[in-house]
Amino acid sequence: MTVADKSxxxxxxxxxxxxxxxxxxxxxxxxxxxxxxxxIIISFGxxxxxxSFQNVLKIYQAVARHIQLHPEDASRFPNxxxxxxxxLARGVDHPLEGELHSAQYFHGRDGLGGxxxxxxxxxxxxxxxxxxxxxxxxxxxxVEVTLDLLRSEPERSITYLPLGPMTNLAQAMRLDxxxxxxxxxxxxxxxGALDVPGNTSPVAEFNFFADPxxxxxxxxxxxxxxxxxxxxxxxLPLDITTPHELPFPVYTRAVDPTFRSPREPSVPAGKSPxxxxxxxxxxxxxxxxxxxxxxxxxxxxxxxxxxxxxxxxVVEEDEAMGPAMAPGWRFVKRRFEVERxxxxxxxxxxxxxxxxxxxxxxxxxxxxxxxxxxxxxxxHAGEFESIAVPAQVEVEDRAAAVKALAEQADTKGxxxxxxxxxxxxxxxxxxxxxxxxxxxxxxxLQRIWGVRME
Numbered sequence: 002m003t004v005a006d007k008s009x010x011x012x013x014x015x016x017x018x019x020x021x022x023x024x025x026x027x028x029x030x031x032x033x034x035x036x037x038x039x040x041i042i043i044s045f046g047x048x049x050x051x052x053s054f055q056n057v058l059k060i061y062q063a064v065a066r067h068i069q070l071h072p073e074d075a076s077r078f079p080n081x082x083x084x085x086x087x088x089l090a091r092g093v094d095h096p097l098e099g100e101l102h103s104a105q106y107f108h109g110r111d112g113l114g115g116x117x118x119x120x121x122x123x124x125x126x127x128x129x130x131x132x133x134x135x136x137x138x139x140x141x142x143x144v145e146v147t148l149d150l151l152r153s154e155p156e157r158s159i160t161y162l163p164l165g166p167m168t169n170l171a172q173a174m175r176l177d178x179x180x181x182x183x184x185x186x187x188x189x190x191x192x193g194a195l196d197v198p199g200n201t202s203p204v205a206e207f208n209f210f211a212d213p214x215x216x217x218x219x220x221x222x223x224x225x226x227x228x229x230x231x232x233x234x235x236x237l238p239l240d241i242t243t244p245h246e247l248p249f250p251v252y253t254r255a256v257d258p259t260f261r262s263p264r265e266p267s268v269p270a271g272k273s274p275x276x277x278x279x280x281x282x283x284x285x286x287x288x289x290x291x292x293x294x295x296x297x298x299x300x301x302x303x304x305x306x307x308x309x310x311x312x313x314x315v316v317e318e319d320e321a322m323g324p325a326m327a328p329g330w331r332f333v334k335r336r337f338e339v340e341r342x343x344x345x346x347x348x349x350x351x352x353x354x355x356x357x358x359x360x361x362x363x364x365x366x367x368x369x370x371x372x373x374x375x376x377x378x379x380x381h382a383g384e385f386e387s388i389a390v391p392a393q394v395e396v397e398d399r400a401a402a403v404k405a406l407a408e409q410a411d412t413k414g415x416x417x418x419x420x421x422x423x424x425x426x427x428x429x430x431x432x433x434x435x436x437x438x439x440x441x442x443x444x445x446l447q448r449i450w451g452v453r454m455e
Contacts, residue, residue, distance in 0.1 A: 010037040011160050011186075011313040014147055016092065017302075018046025018165035019056035021113060021286050025279070025449070026164055026302040027060050031080045032448035035310040038080045039150050039159065040088040042143035046165035046211050050094040056113055057089060058125040061135055063278035071273060077451055081135055088150075089136045092143030092169040096212035099342070113282040119266055120281040144172045148180055157186040157233070157316070160309050164191055164302040166208050170229075171215035178227070186314025187233050187324065191305040192216070193350045194239040195335060195431065202348070205340075206239050210348030213341040220429055221338055233315075235308060235324050235332065236431045238350075242304045245438040246297040247445065249287050256280075256450045262288050275450060300441060307441055308432060329436035334428030 013036050017023045030036055043053045061081070068075045075082070116123055139146065147169065151159060163170055167190065174181050192208035193216070199205040209216050220236075222228040253260045257272065257280045267280040286298055311327045326332060337350040435441070439454075446452050 011035060011310070012037045012039045012150075012154055012158055013160045013162055013309060014040045014042060014150060016042045016044055016143075016161065016163040016165065016167075016169050017057075018044045018050075018053050019060070019113075020046070021282055022298070022300065022302045023164050024056060024060055024113065024282065025300070025445070026306045027057070028064075028275075028279075028449045029303055029306050029445060030310075031060075031064060031078045033306070033310045034079045035313070036080060037083060037085075038087045039085070039154070040090060040143075040146050042090055042092045042147060042169050044092045044165040044169055045094045045096075046208065050091060054089075054091060055125060058129070058136075059113070059116075059123055059278070061133060062125055062129045063123065063274050065129065065133065065135070066274035074451060077448065083135070086135060086137040088146055089138045090141060090143040090146045093172055096166065096168055097171055097214040097218070099212075099214065099347075115285055116281045119284075122269065123278060123281060143169055144176060147173050148177050151180050151184040154184075156184050157314055159185060160187045160189060160314055161185055162189055162305060162309055163208075164305060166212040167192070167215040167219055168212045171212075171218050174219065174229070182230055185230075185233065187235065187309070187312070188229060189235045189237070189305050189309040189312070191237045191242060191302050193236060193337075193339075193348075195337065195350055195352060197238075197240050197243065199348070200239060202345070204346050205348030207348075209339060209350070213339045213348045216339045216348075217341060231429055232323055234430060235312065235326075236429055237301075237305050237308060238431055239301070241432045241435065242301040243299055245300040245304045245435070245441050246295070247300055247442055248297040249283070249290075250296060251442065251454065252283070255446055255452045255454060260284070260287075279449070300438075300445075303445065304435065304441060307444065308435070311436075323430045329434070330432065331434035332430040333433050335431045336428045 013030070015027065015030060015038060017027065019027065027041070030038055041057055043050055043057065046053070064078055064081050068078065068081065080087070141149075147161070161170060170181070170188070192206055194200070194204070194206045194209075199207075199210070201207040201210045218227075219229045220231070220234070249260070257267070257276050259265075259272075260267070260280050260283070262284050266284060267277050269277045272280070283298065287296070290296065290298060308330065312324070312330060315325045323332065323334065335352065337352045340346040340349040340351055343349065443454050446454055
């Protein structure tokens with residue numbers, strides 16, 4: 002497996018429904034020299050499609066204002082003024098099937114915690130639309146923009162980043178599946194919950210809840226050849242993204258000492274435009290997260306952008322091994338089905354725990370899991386069961402695994418790694434290891450705000 006030349010920037014298509022975490026994800030992408038943002042495709046999801054469209058403009062306006070006041074920081078946002086303008090296109094505004102759902106309960110009516118009314122100074126001005134030179138706004142449907150870029154760019158060079166529902170990508174597959182399957186370089190997706198509770202329902206993560214039909218068509222179709230090539234697909238479920246969080250006390254110390262809540266709203270005086278912008282939409286987020294019992298923001302979509310910039314597409318992939326990952330990153334292949342019409346379980350990833358190689362406590366093998374954990378002196382605060390994040394222990398097909406280990410030890414004098422055993426044919430590659438939450442927070446602080454963790 003040959004990884005693409007890392008001296009070149011990875012061209013990406015960002016498919017997004019900009020709420021709070023998507024907005025920080027886009028800011029991180031704008032500040033990442035490893036990437037080139039070919040297009041931003043708007044989706045429904047965290048809020049309605051039109052509000053999402055306006056939020057992208059607000060992001061670019063905030064960066065433009067920042068660079069105007071601090072021209073020395075222009076190099077910190079290498080993708081703001083690219084040689085090729087980023088295409089901004091509207092995508093679909095409803096799921097493939099079923100009712101339309103949104104996450105306005107968390108992200109607010111405008112997707113950014115109500116800043117439209119609380120901070121009108123951040124609304125997009127007509128003057129910005131007239132003078133902005135970073136975006137190429139098009140009326141062409143986002144699905145067509147995606148297919149045009151896949152056809153025009155070098156084969157398997159583009160990373161597609163669905164940060165919201167996967168409806169746009171599913172529609173592209175319906176229109177021209179051969180182009181998507183043959184020419185896409187990598188898909189890095191945030192979505193789903195395997196061994197942890199959901200965040201929209203007890204069992205479902207929002208992106209997969211919003212359009213489970215798209216998930217099924219792309220990842221678990223009736224005929225595997227009809228879906229995405231999973232050797233070039235990487236999923237970051239809640240299992241791995243939830244532990245990655247930005248503590249608000251860290252943000253306050255490092256970025257904005259005046260950061261409080263909507264009752265003490267941010268004021269632009271004495272702050273850079275980027276800090277005022279982010280503090281303005283994080284105020285309400287902090288208030289909501291405190292209601293959930295934590296003073297931190299979970300970095301779900303930001304983790305997906307981080308994964309994409311650290312793990313570019315491959316030139317030649319090994320179908321059996323799956324996607325190449327940089328040091329510090331690992332995945333396990335997981336098999337699941339997505340519930341599409343359940344009264345209580347829409348969007349749930351249904352794992353057969355009687356026979357799953359990646360599940361933490363796979364049904365009949367519970368006793369073996371416990372024994373394996375005790376053998377490795379695994380420390381856990383509570384009962385072992387399926388409450389560890391993320392799932393790491395693999396005991397499925399124990400006899401075959403033991404035999405394989407014995408054979409390798411006999412013939413090569415080595416021991417098979419958990420990673421090599423995980424990379425069996427079949428299943429969706431799900432990230433289980435990253436360089437760690439602190440590394441992501443440090444990257445964000447440096448790139449988005451130009452500060453370091455204290």
